[in-house]
Amino acid sequence: MTQQMEQTETKSYTGDHLLDVKDLSVYFFTRRGVARAVDGVSFHLDEGESLGIVGESGSGKSVTALGMLRLVPPPGEIVKGEVYLEGEDLTKLSGRQMRKIRGRKMSMILQDPMTSLNPSFAIGNQVAESLSIHQGLRGKTLKNKVVDMLKMVRIPAAEARVGDFPHQLSGGMRQRSAGAIGISCMPKILICDEPTTALDMTIQAQYLELLKDVQEETGVAFIFITHDMGIVAKMCDRVNVMYAGRIVESGPVLDVFRNPSHPYTISLLRCLPRLEAVERLESIDGQPPDPHVFPSGCRFAPRCPKAQAICHETYPETTVMTGTDHLAACHFPGDWK
Amino acid sequence: MSRYIIKRSIHAVITLFVVSIVVFMIVRLSGDPVLLLVPDEAPAEDYEEMRKLLRLDEHITVQYVIWMRQVLTGDLGESTTQRLPVATLIIERFPATLQLTALAFAFTLLIGLPIGVYAAAHRGGALDFLARGFAVFGQATPNFWMGIVFIMIFAVWLGWLPAAGREGGIKFLILPAVTIGWFPVAGVMRLTRSSMLEVLNSEYVKLARVKGVRESLVLWKHAFKNAALPVLTYSALIIVFMVRGSVIVETVFAWPGVGRLVLEAVYNRDFPIVQAVVLLFATFFITANLMVDITYAYLNPKIRYS
Numbered sequence: 001m002t003q004q005m006e007q008t009e010t011k012s013y014t015g016d017h018l019l020d021v022k023d024l025s026v027y028f029f030t031r032r033g034v035a036r037a038v039d040g041v042s043f044h045l046d047e048g049e050s051l052g053i054v055g056e057s058g059s060g061k062s063v064t065a066l067g068m069l070r071l072v073p074p075p076g077e078i079v080k081g082e083v084y085l086e087g088e089d090l091t092k093l094s095g096r097q098m099r100k101i102r103g104r105k106m107s108m109i110l111q112d113p114m115t116s117l118n119p120s121f122a123i124g125n126q127v128a129e130s131l132s133i134h135q136g137l138r139g140k141t142l143k144n145k146v147v148d149m150l151k152m153v154r155i156p157a158a159e160a161r162v163g164d165f166p167h168q169l170s171g172g173m174r175q176r177s178a179g180a181i182g183i184s185c186m187p188k189i190l191i192c193d194e195p196t197t198a199l200d201m202t203i204q205a206q207y208l209e210l211l212k213d214v215q216e217e218t219g220v221a222f223i224f225i226t227h228d229m230g231i232v233a234k235m236c237d238r239v240n241v242m243y244a245g246r247i248v249e250s251g252p253v254l255d256v257f258r259n260p261s262h263p264y265t266i267s268l269l270r271c272l273p274r275l276e277a278v279e280r281l282e283s284i285d286g287q288p289p290d291p292h293v294f295p296s297g298c299r300f301a302p303r304c305p306k307a308q309a310i311c312h313e314t315y316p317e318t319t320v321m322t323g324t325d326h327l328a329a330c331h332f333p334g335d336w337k
Numbered sequence: 338m339s340r341y342i343i344k345r346s347i348h349a350v351i352t353l354f355v356v357s358i359v360v361f362m363i364v365r366l367s368g369d370p371v372l373l374l375v376p377d378e379a380p381a382e383d384y385e386e387m388r389k390l391l392r393l394d395e396h397i398t399v400q401y402v403i404w405m406r407q408v409l410t411g412d413l414g415e416s417t418t419q420r421l422p423v424a425t426l427i428i429e430r431f432p433a434t435l436q437l438t439a440l441a442f443a444f445t446l447l448i449g450l451p452i453g454v455y456a457a458a459h460r461g462g463a464l465d466f467l468a469r470g471f472a473v474f475g476q477a478t479p480n481f482w483m484g485i486v487f488i489m490i491f492a493v494w495l496g497w498l499p500a501a502g503r504e505g506g507i508k509f510l511i512l513p514a515v516t517i518g519w520f521p522v523a524g525v526m527r528l529t530r531s532s533m534l535e536v537l538n539s540e541y542v543k544l545a546r547v548k549g550v551r552e553s554l555v556l557w558k559h560a561f562k563n564a565a566l567p568v569l570t571y572s573a574l575i576i577v578f579m580v581r582g583s584v585i586v587e588t589v590f591a592w593p594g595v596g597r598l599v600l601e602a603v604y605n606r607d608f609p610i611v612q613a614v615v616l617l618f619a620t621f622f623i624t625a626n627l628m629v630d631i632t633y634a635y636l637n638p639k640i641r642y643s
Contacts, residue, residue, distance in 0.1 A: 069547060095552075099551065100549065102548065103548040107548070108547045110544055112540060115540040116541055116543070116544045117541060118541040118544075119637070120562045120563050120636060129545075129548060133548070133549055133550065
């Protein structure tokens, strides 16, 4: 029985990857026109892997995540692309089928645990909800499972905390509770949206360690949505760098950090504070482009220090860099340092 | 929780006490009741005797103390015009008013809440548009006018419902109840809608969807429980509004309730009735508020513990 289950679990899909996002586009149809928040994004994720999606605010990373869960708020819409989870195209599913994916196979920890927990329900109830929806647990079994989950995210005296309301918990404890909600049904994929921005530095490090432990215990694949290259370096196997709705560079974290090939990636890495640095922290000049009127050429060109005429005219092809997995969308990848 | 209830109850009693002083003073500004009780041609001694009989000759603070002592022992005094105990008069009229407000209140919540929630969930849809139009209209029309229009349409033109009176069952209740409920329905709808819209934008509603919660539960469990708080406060105001409105609506529909009793008493300068009814309305209002606070504390755990 168990053997059979394991077999069906590992061979339940035919595609190469656990998650395969192909050419996903999410547009917002506003009064000002069409905002191309996510504009043809493709990437993949394997089981137990950690992928980082980095970029400035407004680069489309959060909308990509909501698009995968099919929870883009109106006036946003998925206009193009497929999202294959275990070989099944989520964009083709009915609302009901999609609800069975959310929370069960793919879940998400929202950015701010101060506002993402419902103030009117005890945290135990909030953790219990997905368990009762997706696994049909009731009564004592449910309660035990909730306590197990709170223990898994290292909430001290979990049994006593079950009845606490969000406002009775510290920021770190709330973030952990949000983690417990996300992980409760043992999803294949857990998306963490800016997992640490709401926490102070010491709690941040603890929380990231915790997530690593949870991954070891459960084998969940993580997608970290962040603007912090530090988190990427610490947590991820691979990284997608997003700019203005597109992925401009992607690859294994080591390759991207050693040989950043897109000027935007290089700028992002320069923004990282270094212990030995004495000069002022660098920032990227200019503003990200308005998603209603993207430049026709490379979208980073207006801010790029080395932009040539061609950069303003045509969008660059994707170039394969060092490894086969390391890609950059730049006319002059890597050779302009 | 029980400490909270005790604290709130003490506040309620103090408020009631202040109300009693204010009512007592204000009713005495409406004129001298003796002038209405004694015939014009009666000699001056008769005035004086009547004043003494009603104890209006005492200093106003003494009058208040006498009245307060009566009230605290459960005696609301005697009507100066009808020569009957005020309590008897109120008890006689009260069921009619209770019936009317209860139906109006139920009408308000049963119509206002679901439409408000639906309008928020389908923002920009046809029903949302209609509901908003209705809300503006409902809040802009005074209920005595609405009552007359309803009588015109449903009693005079269509002949579906009786125009006035109470004898003869539920048919007689519908028009006055809808008239009283008209304004609060609009308010509840609007408030529910805006409160729901705010909550539906929140991160915890997003999280509920991320968890795979059914949309109906997202609305009614996750969102509504939080959105209900302002509506709940408002429903206390609705009760005041209805009690206040009953005075006018009962007159329009010749409904034999407490509202009409007090209106007649004001005309007749029947101080004991006016004082007693206003005090009763105030008690009603303060109790409603107290109950709202307690429910509030139940719904919002943050209040409960502070």
